[in-house]
Every structure is written in C-alpha cells, then in structure tokens.
Amino acid sequence: MDGQRHRSRRPANHHHRRRELPRLPRRHPRHRHRRQSERFGTKIFTETVTKVDFSSKPFKLFTDSRTVLADAVIISTGAVAKRLNFAGSGEGAGGFWNRGISACAVCDGAAPIFRNKPLVVIGGGDSAMEEANFLTKYGSKVYIIHRRDTFRASKIMQQRALSNPKIEVIWNSSVVEAYGDEDGKGVLGGLKVKNVVTGDVSDLKVCGLFFAIGHEPATKFLDGQLELDEDGYVVTKPGTTKTSVVGVFAAGDVQDKKYRQAITAAGTGCMAALDAEHYLQEIGSQEVGVESGLCAKL
Numbered sequence: 001m002d003g004q005r006h007r008s009r010r011p012a013n014h015h016h017r018r019r020e021l022p023r024l025p026r027r028h029p030r031h032r033h034r035r036q037s038e039r040f041g042t043k044i045f046t047e048t049v050t051k052v053d054f055s056s057k058p059f060k061l062f063t064d065s066r067t068v069l070a071d072a073v074i075i076s077t078g079a080v081a082k083r084l085n086f087a088g089s090g091e092g093a094g095g096f097w098n099r100g101i102s103a104c105a106v107c108d109g110a111a112p113i114f115r116n117k118p119l120v121v122i123g124g125g126d127s128a129m130e131e132a133n134f135l136t137k138y139g140s141k142v143y144i145i146h147r148r149d150t151f152r153a154s155k156i157m158q159q160r161a162l163s164n165p166k167i168e169v170i171w172n173s174s175v176v177e178a179y180g181d182e183d184g185k186g187v188l189g190g191l192k193v194k195n196v197v198t199g200d201v202s203d204l205k206v207c208g209l210f211f212a213i214g215h216e217p218a219t220k221f222l223d224g225q226l227e228l229d230e231d232g233y234v235v236t237k238p239g240t241t242k243t244s245v246v247g248v249f250a251a252g253d254v255q256d257k258k259y260r261q262a263i264t265a266a267g268t269g270c271m272a273a274l275d276a277e278h279y280l281q282e283i284g285s286q287e288v289g290v291e292s293g294l295c296a297k298l
C-alpha cells in the first residue's frame with residue numbers, strides 16, 4: 001500500500017483510525033510492508049514506468065533509468081480522483097484541500113468537521129448523486145452544484161437525490177473560490193459560486209466540499225497493450241486479476257471503478273499475487289539476470 005491512502009493522513013473508514021497521524025512513523029504500515037517485502041528478496045525501485053512492452057516474453061518495463069525484464073507483471077497504478085482548480089481549492093497555504101475539501105465522500109464524509117454542517121458536492125453524474133445522498137447521513141444539508149441545467153446521472157439516481165429533502169441543487173453554477181472559516185481555524189468556511197448564465201456571484205457558507213467529477217485510471221503508459229474499458233480501466237477476467245495478456249495481472253483501483261477503497265485494493269492485490277505465483281509455477285519461471293525481476297509489480 002504505497003499510494004493515495006498515504007497521501008491522506010486520516011483513513012476514515014478503516015479500523016486503524018485511532019488518531020490523526022502527524023507524520024509517518026517508522027512503525028507505520030507503509031514502512032512495515034516495505035521491510036516485510038524486502039525480507040523476502042523483493043527489489044524495490046521507486047520510479048515511474050513510462051513504457052511497457054508486453055508483445056514478447058520476458059515482458060519489458062521501461063523507466064527513465066532502467067529496463068526491468070519480468071515473466072509476470074502486476075499493474076496496480078491506481079486511479080486519481082479528478083479535482084477542479086480554483087482559488088482556495090489546493091493544498092498548502094491558502095488552500096483547503098484535506099481541510100474541508102475532499103474527493104471521496106465515502107472516505108471522509110463521516111469526519112467530525114462535516115457532522116451536522118452544510119456540505120457541497122460538485123458533479124452531475126451517478127457518483128455525484130450517490131455521494132450527495134450518502135452525505136445527507138452526516139451533513140445538515142447537502143448542495144449539489146452543477147454547471148448545467150440537467151444531470152447526466154441515470155434517472156433512478158437523479159430521482160433519489162432530487163427527492164431527498166436534505167439535498168438542494170444549484171444549477172448552472174460553478175465554484176470560483178473557497179475561503180476559510182470565521183474562527184480562523186484554517187478550515188473551509190464557504191464558497192463563492194458563480195451562475196454561469198447570469199454571471200452573478202453568490203456566497204454559500206459550507207464546511208465541506210466534495211468533488212465527484214470522476215476518476216482517471218493511470219493507464220496511459222500501457223499505450224494500448226492491454227484491453228481497457230471505455231473509461232480507461234484495465235479489464236480483468238471476472239473473479240480473477242487476469243488481463244487480456246497472459247502473465248499480466250491487475251489489482252486495485254486501476255481495474256475497479258466501483259469500490260475504489262483501500263481494503264478492496266488490498267484484497268485484489270492479494271489475489272494478483274496468488275494469480276501471478278500460480279502462473280510463474282506453471283511456466284517454471286527462473287530469475288533471469290541483474291536488470292530483471294521474476295515478477296514486477298507497479
């Protein structure tokens with residue numbers, strides 16, 4: 001687990017959540033997982049794979065500084081939640097990312113800063129409807145801000161959201177600025193919302209903002225060498241982690257557009273390790289040289 005979950009310090013729906021983690025201590029699961037892998041002889045290169053060649057065996061994985069040869073590959077490059085860029089939306093000074101702004105209602109929605117507070121969801125698809133409904137369990141009111149006058153969500157999901165008395169839709173609008181709370185705690189206090197038809201900018205006092213505008217799976221580097229679905233996610237054979245290329249497996253968010261949670265990613269990661277191990281046994285794989293790996297996981 002060395003990805004998105006560790007960029008957010010507060011695993012909201014995970015049983016390890018006891019306190020805010022001020023930094024990653026030596027005993028943090030990430031370090032423990034790393035040491036455990038290394039004990040079993042895993043070589044870890046912290047590099048970006050820019051290109052792959054799955055056309056012949058062994059497979060080739062290219063980074064800026066090396067080429068890794070592998071008999072089996074597990075792709076687990078994740079999917080990044082899309083975010084909008086406006087004043088106050090970012091990280092660091094003057095930004096409210098992770099301090100009221102999130103891209104995962106399921107992960108963060110139950111946090112105390114959102115309880116019984118007015119919240120906003122930005123989006124117009126099924127995820128936005130689902131996230132807005134979900135957030136009504138915690139927030140006092142949930143606004144959906146959408147830049148058009150219709151949703152592209154399915155009828156049933158729209159109906160569920162529109163009939164929820166705690167949800168109000170702000171049509172034809174986009175957020176132009178996020179600003180801080182009056183108490184100066186450095187958390188989100190409200191938004192400037194622009195009506196894209198009239199150009200009017202209004203003020204909306206809210207304590208939470210959730211982007212629900214989709215995810216982008218990290219699959220560009222595969223350059224068409226694996227079957228992807230229409231949204232760019234790796235297609236796996238149901239019930240397995242096998243991809244369209246024998247010997248290449250996929251796990252985690254890169255092949256899962258429905259759940260996208262740490263525990264489901266870890267579960268499919270375990271499945272991929274077992275699938276890869278069986279495959280390597282079947283082909284009687286041997287380690288083949290210094291710049292190569294028996295099984296590459298990225």
Ligand SMILES: Cc1cc2nc3c(=O)[nH]c(=O)nc-3n(C[C@H](O)[C@H](O)[C@H](O)COP(=O)(O)OP(=O)(O)OC[C@H]3O[C@@H](n4cnc5c(N)ncnc54)[C@H](O)[C@@H]3O)c2cc1C
Pocket residue numbers: 001002003004005006008010011012013014047048049050076077078079081102103104107108218221251252253254260261262263265298
């Ligand atoms: C803000 C936030 C809060 C969350 N909170 C929770 C929560 O409370 N509970 C929960 O269960 N889930 C939570 N999630 C979801 C969870 O983080 C993901 O489901 C999980 O991390 C997916 O794991 P993954 O290994 O598939 O992908 P990731 O964690 O995204 O890891 C992918 C890794 O691959 C690397 N990578 C990408 N491309 C390449 C490349 N070309 N070459 C080499 N490396 C590459 C990335 O840098 C990254 O390190 C949260 C997500 C976010 C964004």
